[in-house]
Amino acid sequence: MSFTLFLGIAFCGIVSCALLSYILISYNSRHLFDSSKNRLADYVNGLSYDIERTGFPLGSDTTVSDDLFLLAENYSGRVMVLDNSLRVIFDSYRTKNGLTIVAPEILEGCRNNTHFSCDEEKQTATYVKLISSRSANGENLVFYIRYDVSNELIRSQTSRRYIMLIALSLCIIIFTLAIVLSVAFTRPLRRITRQLESIGNGKIDERLTVHANREVSEMSDSVNRILERSHEMEENRQNFVSDVSHELKTPMTSMKILADALLMSGEELPDMVREFLTDINSEIDRENHIISDLLALARMDRKTDTIHYERTHINETLDVILNRVAPLAESKEVEVVCESYRDIYAEVDEPKIITAITNLVENAILYNRPNGSVYVTLNANMTYFFVTIRDTGYGIAESEIAHIFERFYRVDKDRSRETGGTGLGLAITKEVVNAHGGQIKVYSKINEGTTFSVRIPLAKPVRNGGKG
Amino acid sequence: MTRRYIGKIVSIALVFILAITSLYGCTQTTTPTPSADERYPVFYYALNSDATSMFRVEYAFQSSSTEAKIAELVQLLMVNDKDNERYSVVPKNLRIEDWSLDADGNLTVSFNGEYSQMNAAREAVLRAGVVLTLTVVPDVKSVTFKVNGEPLTQHQEPVGPMTATMFANRIGEPTQVLNVKLYFVNSAKNGLVMVNRMVFPDDYEPMERYIVEYMIAGPTESEISSIKKNDPKPMAAIPSKTRINKVITKNTTCYVDLSSEFQNSDKTIPPKFILHSLADTLIRNIEYIDGVVFTVDGKKLSTYRGEEVPSVYRSADMLIQ
Numbered sequence: 001m002s003f004t005l006f007l008g009i010a011f012c013g014i015v016s017c018a019l020l021s022y023i024l025i026s027y028n029s030r031h032l033f034d035s036s037k038n039r040l041a042d043y044v045n046g047l048s049y050d051i052e053r054t055g056f057p058l059g060s061d062t063t064v065s066d067d068l069f070l071l072a073e074n075y076s077g078r079v080m081v082l083d084n085s086l087r088v089i090f091d092s093y094r095t096k097n098g099l100t101i102v103a104p105e106i107l108e109g110c111r112n113n114t115h116f117s118c119d120e121e122k123q124t125a126t127y128v129k130l131i132s133s134r135s136a137n138g139e140n141l142v143f144y145i146r147y148d149v150s151n152e153l154i155r156s157q158t159s160r161r162y163i164m165l166i167a168l169s170l171c172i173i174i175f176t177l178a179i180v181l182s183v184a185f186t187r188p189l190r191r192i193t194r195q196l197e198s199i200g201n202g203k204i205d206e207r208l209t210v211h212a213n214r215e216v217s218e219m220s221d222s223v224n225r226i227l228e229r230s231h232e233m234e235e236n237r238q239n240f241v242s243d244v245s246h247e248l249k250t251p252m253t254s255m256k257i258l259a260d261a262l263l264m265s266g267e268e269l270p271d272m273v274r275e276f277l278t279d280i281n282s283e284i285d286r287e288n289h290i291i292s293d294l295l296a297l298a299r300m301d302r303k304t305d306t307i308h309y310e311r312t313h314i315n316e317t318l319d320v321i322l323n324r325v326a327p328l329a330e331s332k333e334v335e336v337v338c339e340s341y342r343d344i345y346a347e348v349d350e351p352k353i354i355t356a357i358t359n360l361v362e363n364a365i366l367y368n369r370p371n372g373s374v375y376v377t378l379n380a381n382m383t384y385f386f387v388t389i390r391d392t393g394y395g396i397a398e399s400e401i402a403h404i405f406e407r408f409y410r411v412d413k414d415r416s417r418e419t420g421g422t423g424l425g426l427a428i429t430k431e432v433v434n435a436h437g438g439q440i441k442v443y444s445k446i447n448e449g450t451t452f453s454v455r456i457p458l459a460k461p462v463r464n465g466g467k468g
Numbered sequence: 469m470t471r472r473y474i475g476k477i478v479s480i481a482l483v484f485i486l487a488i489t490s491l492y493g494c495t496q497t498t499t500p501t502p503s504a505d506e507r508y509p510v511f512y513y514a515l516n517s518d519a520t521s522m523f524r525v526e527y528a529f530q531s532s533s534t535e536a537k538i539a540e541l542v543q544l545l546m547v548n549d550k551d552n553e554r555y556s557v558v559p560k561n562l563r564i565e566d567w568s569l570d571a572d573g574n575l576t577v578s579f580n581g582e583y584s585q586m587n588a589a590r591e592a593v594l595r596a597g598v599v600l601t602l603t604v605v606p607d608v609k610s611v612t613f614k615v616n617g618e619p620l621t622q623h624q625e626p627v628g629p630m631t632a633t634m635f636a637n638r639i640g641e642p643t644q645v646l647n648v649k650l651y652f653v654n655s656a657k658n659g660l661v662m663v664n665r666m667v668f669p670d671d672y673e674p675m676e677r678y679i680v681e682y683m684i685a686g687p688t689e690s691e692i693s694s695i696k697k698n699d700p701k702p703m704a705a706i707p708s709k710t711r712i713n714k715v716i717t718k719n720t721t722c723y724v725d726l727s728s729e730f731q732n733s734d735k736t737i738p739p740k741f742i743l744h745s746l747a748d749t750l751i752r753n754i755e756y757i758d759g760v761v762f763t764v765d766g767k768k769l770s771t772y773r774g775e776e777v778p779s780v781y782r783s784a785d786m787l788i789q
Contacts (some may be wrong), residue, residue, distance in 0.1 A: 085622065099635065100636070104521040116598075
């Protein structure tokens with residue numbers, strides 16, 4: 001975008017510069033000899049009066065020929081006068097006297113009354129003019145002068161050089177201006193894109209803060225209004241989910257107690273009833289699990305449950321998680337390998353981090369092949385610590401990667417139900433990571449496995465700017 | 469891929485061929501297939517479409533006899549070749565009715581009555597074209613025009629035989645070979661020695677300027693070696709770095725304005741020889757000059773290397789050996 005803009009401005013500027021200098025140069029060269037031409041035309045006019053006064057041929061009149069010699073001297077050139085049959089009657093070089101000259105400049109001068117040409121190589125100009133007879137039966141004469149125009153040519157070259165120099169500096173200015181303008185125009189747009197990306201990555205509370213100029217400011221405001229509106233809708237939805245979950249939780253608890261009581265009553269129940277009751281009990285457990293997850297999510301959404309930052313030894317936290325998933329890994333015959341590159345301490349909400357990472361490691365175990373592996377690595381730089389969880393499972397199709405963090409989204413519907421997931425695990429993980437100011441990324445290849453990469457700041461993020 | 473390259477090569481080749489052929493079409497010369505034994509390029513003259521330029525067209529004679537060559541050229545003079553933008557110097561309706569060559573090499577060309585319809589300038593072009601074309605034949609020395617059987621007249625005077633030297637087709641082009649006599653200072657430094665030189669100067673500068681240029685340049689190697697062994701040799705006396713500011717002739721006096729380097733000449737050469745060598749060469753070669761005035765950078769030269777200088781130089785025979 002900025003390059004196109006730059007090219008556009010630079011192209012327009014340079015083309016108009018070139019056009020302008022072309023017009024100036026051609027105007028300059030067209031009118032370069034005007035003054036000498038006009039002076040010579042006046043001279044020829046005066047000469048025709050002299051010829052009328054002194055008669056023809058003018059060779060007998062020394063004042064006229066003296067005049068012509070003087071003219072030739074003044075113009076550092078050659079003057080000739082030809083009669084109407086193109087015979088030379090005066091030549092300041094005296095070599096062509098009496099010759100008939102049918103040179104193109106003479107013929108053209110006869111035909112068009114006047115001729116002018118410039119020989120830049122020899123630095124001379126040729127001016128030919130027909131001297132019309134003032135008497136009715138008199139003969140026309142042809143006046144010819146070839147004179148030195150080196151001064152005019154030098155002047156023209158100098159002015160041409162000046163024009164080129166000005167055009168060149170204008171080009172440079174336009175070039176610089178093009179760079180500055182294109183950067184100035186596209187910088188706010190780039191910032192908007194960055195902010196929108198950040199909002200798209202989950203920081204839905206952030207708003208556009210770019211107000212570079214009126215248009216961009218208006219656009220930011222419009223986008224902010226849309227964001228505000230969708231934020232309101234999202235809040236309503238979260239409230240609804242939270243309320244419904246709460247309302248469901250109580251009857252579910254009662255149902256669970258009742259089912260448990262029935263099962264524990266000691267009375268002999270028919271086999272079918274016992275079996276059905278057991279099923280009901282486990283379904284109630286599952287439902288409870290879902291409702292708990294939903295409530296957890298809802299709490300995080302509504303910010304009622306703020307993050308309690310505490311300095312935590314992340315390596316220990318990871319050990320806790322791995323110990324917790326060890327029985328599951330064993331039952332699924334999946335090997336879990338952990339690699340920590342250094343001791344890492346970070347300010348995080350430990351229980352929430354445990355939940356988030358446990359979800360990822362559990363998923364890696366559950367959606368693995370038998371005898372598969374899960375590799376967990378822990379590393380850090382100056383500002384972030386990184387946890388990557390790589391499995392050797394079935395992988396996720398590219399089209400589905402975008403949806404895996406959505407609530408209740410299941411990649412493989414059948415297998416998910418088998419594994420007993422709620423479909424909320426990854427949504428919770430993402431919420432936790434986002435709440436810590438971190439980022440989560442997924443790379444996956446079908447039949448090769450999936451890698452989740454989590455990046456979380458080592459220190460509690462300082463929020464500044466942005467609304468909310 | 470290969471096919472695309474072949475296509476590119478073919479199209480480049482086509483453009484190249486097109487360019488070559490179109491450029492070939494621009495050339496003004498034609499070379500008819502020679503059939504006769506004697507072939508050497510000559511020229512005939514033709515006009516452009518609006519008769520403002522007369523130019524030469526190369527041609528090779530088909531026949532060898534003088535009469536047949538003249539007939540070929542008379543034929544060519546009447547041809548209008550519109551495709552090549554070559555038009556006859558003979559106007560429409562005017563015809564060359566007859567021609568005859570006498571023993572002195574004067575060719576008489578007879579025109580019909582249309583001749584009087586031309587204006588003076590057009591007639592000049594016709595005369596130049598016909599005379600310059602027909603005098604190409606080695607045996608034709610001059611051309612005389614007849615109109616309706618009567619010799620051509622102008623201002624009630626007969627025009628008479630016309631030769632090629634009476635016409636010029638271009639101003640500035642060298643017209644004829646000239647023999648100039650250059651008087652250089654001799655190597656004994658006690659006089660001047662004359663050198664004959666054939667020159668073919670163009671006409672862009674007056675002859676006097678060319679002569680001053682020759683004098684500054686000095687004698688050529690062959691001119692020096694052509695002098696007999698014991699005779700004094702010619703030498704360059706004017707410093708070679710001397711520039712010519714101006715050479716003009718007023719009435720019969722030539723004014724030579726040189727740059728100041730002129731004064732740094734060889735101290736062993738007496739000043740009068742240097743100044744006379746230049747002045748005499750100008751006076752003896754150019755008939756309208758009988759005196760020379762020297763100036764240096766526009767200032768009159770009153771003394772040259774301490775020696776008094778006359779205001780106008782005249783020819784000095786006693787210096788020449």
